[in-house]
Amino acid sequence: MSERNLYQVLLSLILLTVSISISCTGSRDSTATNTAPNEIPRVSSPADEVFDGQKVVKSEDEWRAYLSPEAFYVLRQEGTERPYSGKYEKNKEPGDYYCAACHLKLFSSKAKFESGTGWPSFFEPVNEKNIVEVKDDSLGMERIEIECARCGSHLGHVFEDGPKPTGLRYCMNSVSLTFEPSH
Ligand SMILES: [Zn+2]
Numbered sequence: 001m002s003e004r005n006l007y008q009v010l011l012s013l014i015l016l017t018v019s020i021s022i023s024c025t026g027s028r029d030s031t032a033t034n035t036a037p038n039e040i041p042r043v044s045s046p047a048d049e050v051f052d053g054q055k056v057v058k059s060e061d062e063w064r065a066y067l068s069p070e071a072f073y074v075l076r077q078e079g080t081e082r083p084y085s086g087k088y089e090k091n092k093e094p095g096d097y098y099c100a101a102c103h104l105k106l107f108s109s110k111a112k113f114e115s116g117t118g119w120p121s122f123f124e125p126v127n128e129k130n131i132v133e134v135k136d137d138s139l140g141m142e143r144i145e146i147e148c149a150r151c152g153s154h155l156g157h158v159f160e161d162g163p164k165p166t167g168l169r170y171c172m173n174s175v176s177l178t179f180e181p182s183h
Pocket of ligand 1: 102103151153
């Protein structure tokens with residue numbers, strides 16, 4: 001292949017890539033509100049309001065393919081994001097926070113407060129049925145881990161030093177949540 005032909009092949013490959021990415025962008029669901037890489041856009045359904053007992057079950061390989069590496073690490077491997085690194089810690093917009101893995105509604109902005117810890121914090125979940133408490137003895141501490149009731153993903157921990165009316169502090173990882181502003 002001559003140098004000129006090679007150049008032409010390369011150029012057409014670049015043009016093809018550009019046209020594919022343009023058509024992908026164009027076909028995106030226009031009702032989606034989330035654009036972060038780990039968030040697959042979806043439309044909320046009534047089943048996302050209160051856990052109805054229908055669990056979401058995927059293999060860890062499926063979760064790994066579905067989530068960003070950061071989200072997989074926190075949600076599926078019980079990791080913790082660095083404090084002050086998450087996108088929702090300072091978010092004051094009115095709206096709801098959903099599980100980033102299965103889109104079950106978890107927290108409302110009405111229960112969010114500034115804890116100064118570097119993680120988004122809430123004094124109560126939207127519904128007790130939507131979360132599960134699990135005893136966590138890791139890191140030499142006795143803590144209560146919070147998981148999503150529908151998909152079992154790790155969300156964060158709950159502590160008893162929160163504000164009124166519950167006195168609880170649900171300390172969550174931003175990467176475990178998907179925020180949808182209320183309209
Ligand atoms: Zn979930």
